[in-house]
Amino acid sequence: MSRWNVKDRHAYPAGGTASDSGNVKEDYQYDGRRWVIVGIVIGVIIIYIIRLFSLQMLNDEYKENAQNNAFLNKTIYPTRGVIYDRQGRLLVFNQPAYDVMVCMRNVHNLDTLALCEALDITRQQFDRRMADIKNTTLNPGYSSYTDQVFLSQLTVEDCARLTEQLYKFPGFSTRLRTIRQYNYPNAGHVLGDLGEVSKKEMAADDYYSRGDFIGKQGVESFYERELRGVKGREILLRDAHGQIKGHYMDGAEDVPAVPGKNLHLGIDMELQALGERLMENKIGSIVAIEPSTGEVLCMVSSPTFDPRDLAGRQRGSNHVKMTQDLRKPLLNRAIQGTYPPGSTFKTSQALTYLQEGIITPETSLPCTHGFVMGGLHVGCHDGTTSWNLVPAIATSCNGFFCWGLYRMLNAHKYTTVQEAMTCWKDHMVDMGFGYRLGVDLPGEARGFIPNADYYDKIYKKSWKGVTVISIAIGQGEVTLTPLQIANLCATIANRGYYIAPHVVREVEGGTLDSLYTTRHYTTVDRRYYETVVEGMRGAVTMGTCRRAASPDYEVCGKTGTAQNRGKDHSVFMGFAPKDDPKIAIAVFVENGGYGAVYGVPIGALMMEQYINGHLSAESEKKADEFQHRVINYGNTER
Amino acid sequence: MATRNGSLWKSVDWVTIVICLLMMAFGWLSICGASYDYSTTSFLSFSSRAGKQLVWIGCALLVGIVLLNIGKKYYQLYAYILYCAVIALLVVTIFIAPDTKGSHSWLVLGPVKVQPAEFAKFATALALARQVGRYGFTFRRRADMVKALAIVVLPMLLIVAQAETGSALVFLAFFLVLYREGMTGSFLLIGICAIVFFVVGISQGGHFLPHIPTDVGLFIVMALIPVVTAIMLRVYAHDSRRALIVIAVSVPVTIAALLASRYFIPFNVGWVQIGLCGLIAVWLLLSYLPSRRPVYLFIALFAVGSVGYYYSTDYVFNHVLKDYQQQRIRVVLGMEEDIKHVGYNVHQAKIAIGSGGLRGKGFLNGTQTKLSYVPEQETDFIFCTIGEEQGFIGAVGVLLLFGALILRLLVLAERQGLGRFGRAYGYSVVCILTFHLIINIGMVIGYMPVIGIPLPFFSYGGSSLWGFTILIAIFLRMDAERTVR
Structure with missing residues (x-):
């Protein structure tokens, strides 16, 4: 029985107080009006539910607004890994520095001049920087609510000066960051530097945000991922007055920063420093490798730079200066310079001829003041003789190796000269030439090894062995990087294999790429390497690099004198001790003349330093002398 | 006719009680959420708002139980005395209440602050119910109607005098009660027209129709007047013929004026429309003279009065309303995007509610309310905390709880026997709750x-909680006696 039924009322007799009776007619007349009120209540509730639905379910804008309101996302920067040398000396570490941050919304009544003075910048720099920050093309993450990097890497002293006056500049604050600091002025090319992340780098990896630092060169760049660690995140709660009220969900959503991994280099900093000293006032490079591991012991590229010049606030202006320097100090010639290898290349030729059966260790080839064929004459310093391989290497006989290549390219075992050339090229590539070795530094050059197609194109297929004969002595089209020469030397020292040269020997808490742990055996048999080793030993005992000899250990070496447009380049490669090689080295001095003039003595000093751990007094004197020898390169771009 | 406790237990409406208790519980949790600020250790300490509210809830329950045990006849008997006492209290309050944010509505009694306006509601409801339920009361008699209206308007004026306009507006809810009890609906229609004309005039004013030099607000209002006039003729005068003539004349004339202004001589169409309204008024006046039916006179007055009203809104808006009131209205009408000053509260409230999503952020996990982005979050803006922490589900749950409570009370009001006392009182409760719901949310x-104005049972504060408890408890007692008898 419905209580809504009007008739139902008669079930209750009128009674009680007097006022309960009467007005019966009016009672019935307006009963319909209850539905108006019911309609209002239900209508409003439905409208409000729809509104709530649109606010809470359809619109994400409010959620974002709420997060912008309440959450202050703070990045926690991990400490970057530090770098040690071979002996565990600390090379690169972190020092506190400060970034000046600006939150545009809070900047009011700024005394621009006072700020510029406190920061030691000009009004123009200030205006440009403010414009850059607000430019969303340059700075896609811009928000006037959040702190933006205004100026980075202030030293502790600079920051202290600013902090005193900071209260005058609402909206500006400082943030503690770290700056790279160096214990040695050496190995700039290997260590590399850090710079502010570029727009392109940000686009490539969304780990980075504006104002972050990233390795730009050297190990800092190649091992960026290991060194940088992983940024952490704190979500702080900010109330309506801008005060921090603690961590969101008591820190449950916070992520701690993971510190970067430390690196141990194969570089011996004393050896590196000596190499840089010896190369002063000369252009060129020195690369030394531990043959058994492929670890790079030193990598000198001259002219070099002090890595400290590329850290901190002065980085920008110094970088510009170095880029404009005609001698290109930023170029790492050890891996980026490609040169004709000269006579050092003859060792690779000997190995190829032996492996291909073109010659045997006993084969004698004639030299008549070099190689004479038709109108072509490749000169040689010796007279008219006939050598077999060991003395040919020791005396660096041009005739022998030209004849050898001539024989190979005309050998009956190949149907065409192209086939012979392809076979030659395959051996070269296998020894690590013509392609990148894969050193753990950015920007390695390939060098160049010509192949049959290349000559077909140049000579329109009408070429013979004689046409290309100069490649047998490391001239002509062939170019190598100093690293590739050093790697050839290491391969010979190892009697037939190499491990891709690498600068970093250990990543703390990580593993090295398998490329840096696997031996790569070349196509040439070990016994032929022994013959070449004998030849290189002969070069030291009785041949072209007698000045490399040491009373303490057996040195093997090979000089090179690379012809080019200017004065010849002075080249040396060698390793020692002969039977248990600890160091294989390549020295390349641009326009240094004969290999024996610069290459051999510098190489000898380097080997002595590394094997003995110091230089004898006599050697020290010699080192001084070489340090002060100047090669005049004139005023042309190198 | 006193009811024994045992039978009261059986006869009282438990549905209402359960809903009210649920609301108090949910409300208390919301206050915990709103007042929690990461350093809160206990909600039970009297120094925290949650702790205090617990005490207020306890007192409210006690008051409720006491009131349930007082017979209906006493409420009827003392209705006017209570009303007079409350009116006296309101008058006193104006003079002795300290200044609280510009209003003089709070009486300070030691540690407790009381807002008499909250108690004026139930006293007014009782007095109105007694008046309406009086034998022979009819809205047809002018003296009866004036008495009923006076009972409502008097406390309203006193509360306005306390500078507590929000609470005063609540008394408008009683007009709906009067409507239910038989007062003419033209009051409501005129009220709605007043609101619509005001809103349209303010929000659409200030710019012209495309290519016609006529104010949009003026045009719409002047177009609506003949339409409403026609409806009134049809409903109140039962004169379909004249209603049809009004429409048949005003629509073509307005369209013709629009076209003429657009394509011949640009002029303000509003003048033609005003002329039309005047014409209608004069014509109705002529109809009144022979028939002597006052309804024609009233409708003619409505047409003329509406034109006058339109022109006075501009004056009222700019000169009568205070700056902050003007701005609030402009923000609500979407004429101003102001998220920093006047619109700040509502903007932050929308952010808090909107960020709740379907399920909300969880109890005590709301960030916007916790970090003080929403002002008055424990009192008037308590619904934000619910929206943020309990999400769409919680917010809709609260709306449905209110819907259930109001409709349940409406059912109870409708079954209050032949006497109008109970029903009028019941409707007063229903309409006051509805008004609070509509305005607050x-x-x-x-x-x-x-x-x-607070959200009943949810907003922090003893006065409002007791006010609503008293309202409902008295009504439940009336309802209980209906069956016990």
């Missing part, structure tokens, strides 16, 4: 101007 979600 509407304000929080941006549909209503910010008028500071």
Whole structure:
């Protein structure tokens, strides 16, 4: 029985107080009006539910607004890994520095001049920087609510000066960051530097945000991922007055920063420093490798730079200066310079001829003041003789190796000269030439090894062995990087294999790429390497690099004198001790003349330093002398 | 006719009680959420708002139980005395209440602050019910109607005098009660027209129709007047013929004026429309003279009065309303995007509610309310905390709880026997709750101007909680006696 039924009322007799009776007619007349009120209540509730639905379910804008309101996302920067040398000396570490941050919304009544003075910048720099920050093309993450990097890497002293006056500049604050600091002025090319992340780098990896630092060169760049660690995140709660009220969900959503991994280099900093000293006032490079591991012991590229010049606030202006320097100090010639290898290349030729059966260790080839064929004459310093391989290497006989290549390219075992050339090229590539070795530094050059197609194109297929004969002595089209020469030397020292040269020997808490742990055996048999080793030993005992000899250990070496447009380049490669090689080295001095003039003595000093751990007094004197020898390169771009 | 406790236990409406208790519980949790600020250790300490509210809830329950045990006849008997006492209290309050944010509505009694306006509601409801339930009361008699209206308007004026306009507006809810009890609906229609004309005039004013030099607000209002006039003729005068003539004349004339202004001589179409309204009024006046039916006179007055009203709104808006009131209205009408000053509250309220999503952020996990982005979050803006922490589900749950409570009370009101005393009182409770719901939640979600009135049973504060408890407890007692008898 419905209580809504009007008739139902008669079930209750009128009674009680007097006022309960009467007005019966009016009672019935307006009963319909209850539905108006019911309609209002239900209508409003439905409208409000729809509104709530649109606010809470359809619109994400409010959620974002709420997060912008309440959450202050703070990045926690991990400490970057530090770098040690071979002996565990600390090379690169972190020092506190400060970034000046600006939150545009809070900047009011700024005394621009006072700020510029406190920061030691000009009004123009200030205006440009403010414009850059607000430019969303340059700075896609811009928000006037959040702190933006205004100026980075202030030293502790600079920051202290600013902090005193900071209260005058609402909206500006400082943030503690770290700056790279160096214990040695050496190995700039290997260590590399850090710079502010570029727009392109940000686009490539969304780990980075504006104002972050990233390795730009050297190990800092190649091992960026290991060194940088992983940024952490704190979500702080900010109330309506801008005060921090603690961590969101008591820190449950916070992520701690993971510190970067430390690196141990194969570089011996004393050896590196000596190499840089010896190369002063000369252009060129020195690369030394531990043959058994492929670890790079030193990598000198001259002219070099002090890595400290590329850290901190002065980085920008110094970088510009170095880029404009005609001698290109930023170029790492050890891996980026490609040169004709000269006579050092003859060792690779000997190995190829032996492996291909073109010659045997006993084969004698004639030299008549070099190689004479038709109108072509490749000169040689010796007279008219006939050598077999060991003395040919020791005396660096041009005739022998030209004849050898001539024989190979005309050998009956190949149907065409192209086939012979392809076979030659395959051996070269296998020894690590013509392609990148894969050193753990950015920007390695390939060098160049010509192949049959290349000559077909140049000579329109009408070429013979004689046409290309100069490649047998490391001239002509062939170019190598100093690293590739050093790697050839290491391969010979190892009697037939190499491990891709690498600068970093250990990543703390990580593993090295398998490329840096696997031996790569070349196509040439070990016994032929022994013959070449004998030849290189002969070069030291009785041949072209007698000045490399040491009373303490057996040195093997090979000089090179690379012809080019200017004065010849002075080249040396060698390793020692002969039977248990600890160091294989390549020295390349641009326009240094004969290999024996610069290459051999510098190489000898380097080997002595590394094997003995110091230089004898006599050697020290010699080192001084070489340090002060100047090669005049004139005023042309190198 | 006193009811024994045992039978009261059986006869009282438990549905209402359960809903009210649920609301108090949910409300208390919301206050915990709103007042929690990461350093809160206990909600039970009297120094915290949650702890205090617990005490107020306890007192409210006690008051409720006491009131349930007082017989209906006493309420009837003392209705006027109570009313007079409350009116006296309101008058006294104006003079002795200290200044609280510009209003003089709070009496300070030691540690407790009381707002008499909250108690004026039930006293007014009782007095009105007694008046309406009086034998022979009819709205047809002018003296009866004036008495009923006076009972409502007197406390309203006193509360306005306390500068507590929000609470005063609540008394408008009684007009709906009067409507239910037989007062003519033209009051409501005129009221709705007043609101619509005001809103349209203010929000659409200030710019012209395309290519016609006529104010949009003026045009719409002047177009509506003949339409409403026609409806009134049809409904109140039962004169379909004249209603049809009004429409048949005004629509073509307005369209012709629009076309002429657009394509011949540009002029203000509004003048033609005003002329039409005047014409209608004169014609109705002529109809009144032979027939002597006053309804024609009233409708003619309505047409003329509406034109006058339109022109006075501009004056009222700019000169009568205070700056902050003007701005609140402009923000609500969407004429101003102001998220920093006047619109700040509502903007932050919408953010808090909107960020709740379907399920909300969880109890005590709301960030916007916790970090003080929403002002008045424990009192008038408590619904934000619910929206943020309990999400759409919780917010809709609260709306449905209110819907259930109001409709349940409406059912109870309708079954209050032949006497109108119980029913009028019941409807007073229903309409007051409805008014609070519409204004409070509407304000929080941006549909209503910010008028500071609490959400019943949810907002922090003893006065409002006791006020509503008293309202409902008295009504439940009346309802219980209906069956016990």
